[in-house]
Amino acid sequence: ETGVTQTPRHLVMGMTNKKSLKCEQHLGHNAMYWYKQSAKKPLELMFVYNFKEQTENNSVPSRFSPECPNSSHLFLHLHTLQPEDSALYLCASRPTENTEAFFGQGTRLTVV
Amino acid sequence: GENVEQHPSTLSVQEGDSAVIKCTYSDSASNYFPWYKQELGKRPQLIIDIRSNVGEKKDQRIAVTLNKTAKHFSLHITETQPEDSAVYFCAAEPGGGATNKLIFGTGTLLAIQP
Numbered sequence: 001e002t003g004v005t006q007t008p009r010h011l012v013m014g015m016t017n018k019k020s021l022k023c024e025q026h027l028g029h030n031a032m033y034w035y036k037q038s039a040k041k042p043l044e045l046m047f048v049y050n051f052k053e054q055t056e057n058n059s060v061p062s063r064f065s066p067e068c069p070n071s072s073h074l075f076l077h078l079h080t081l082q083p084e085d086s087a088l089y090l091c092a093s094r095p096t097e098n099t100e101a102f103f104g105q106g107t108r109l110t111v112v
Numbered sequence: 113g114e115n116v117e118q119h120p121s122t123l124s125v126q127e128g129d130s131a132v133i134k135c136t137y138s139d140s141a142s143n144y145f146p147w148y149k150q151e152l153g154k155r156p157q158l159i160i161d162i163r164s165n166v167g168e169k170k171d172q173r174i175a176v177t178l179n180k181t182a183k184h185f186s187l188h189i190t191e192t193q194p195e196d197s198a199v200y201f202c203a204a205e206p207g208g209g210a211t212n213k214l215i216f217g218t219g220t221l222l223a224i225q226p
Contacts, residue, residue: 031212043156043201043216050212090155097212098144098163098205103155 003027006091006104010106011080014112021076021107023091032074033101034066038087045103049074114139114206115136118217128140131192133200133220136184141207145178145185146214148201156201160187197224 004025013019023032034046046054049068063085065077074091091104115138121187125131137145162169162176162185173192178185178215189196202217 033213035216042199042219043203045213045215048211048213056211056213100146100158100161101214103157105155 004091004093004102004104006089008107009105010108010110012110012112013078015081015083017078017081020077021089021091021109023074023076023093023104024072025093025097025102026072027093027102029093029095029102030071031096032068032071033092034074035090035092035103036087036110037090037106043090047076056088058080078109081109083111085109086111114142114204114215116202116204116215116217118202118220122218122220122221123217124223124225125192127192127194129192131187131189131196131222133187133202133222134184135186135202135204135217136182137215138183139204139206140180140183142204143207144185144205146203146204147174147176147187148216150199150201150219152198159200186202189212192224194224194226197222 008024030051032049036044045058046060047066052068061082067075079108088106092101094101118135134153143164147159148156149159150156160174161177162178176187199219199221201219203214
């Protein structure tokens with residue numbers, strides 16, 4: 001266990017559904033991240049939050065909407081996704097820059 | 113922005129032999145270079161990291177070397193064992209400001225043959 005917990009572990013959703021992924025850490029880390037892992041792009045950075053503020057949006061489509069209500073929780077809200085969005089979504093956190101990032105176990109998302 | 117390239121994409125070595133994985137980065141201000149191991153069905157986990165003020169770092173059978181001039185760094189695994197089979201990712205942290213992000217390479221699938 002790394003101390004970063006993601007729920008749900010698996011999610012199947014239709015293209016018209018709305019769902020949310022949750023990430024939680026109680027490590028006292030100040031930075032949290034969403035990565036997308038697929039066969040084409042193994043670890044693609046999506047969003048970065050520092051001290052609850054979004055500091056990076058890596059040209060992610062608006063059908064993905066992140067939310068960071070406090071320094072321990074990070075959400076990824078999903079709506080009107082496409083089948084090509086099927087992937088493993090990994091959350092990570094770390095204390096500050098130039099330190100180890102701790103990953104959650106990921107949410108395996110399938111869009112049908 | 114930072115771009116990290118990793119080679120090879122797959123690597124097969126005999127048990128007991130050494131394995132080397134290489135990465136290059138584009139941002140000369142990058143200052144932190146971790147390596148992660150991801151076993152099948154599991155999360156990526158840090159195995160070793162190096163900062164830009166150091167040229168080499170070793171931890172038992174694993175070592176990392178950094179050449180800042182050439183902007184490349186390498187992972188060396190000696191006396192490989194079956195449990196070393198996994199996907200390995202290099203990463204670089206861009207410098208020049210409070211970016212606080214890690215850019216990963218495309219991964220290397222390492223298979224240790226008994």
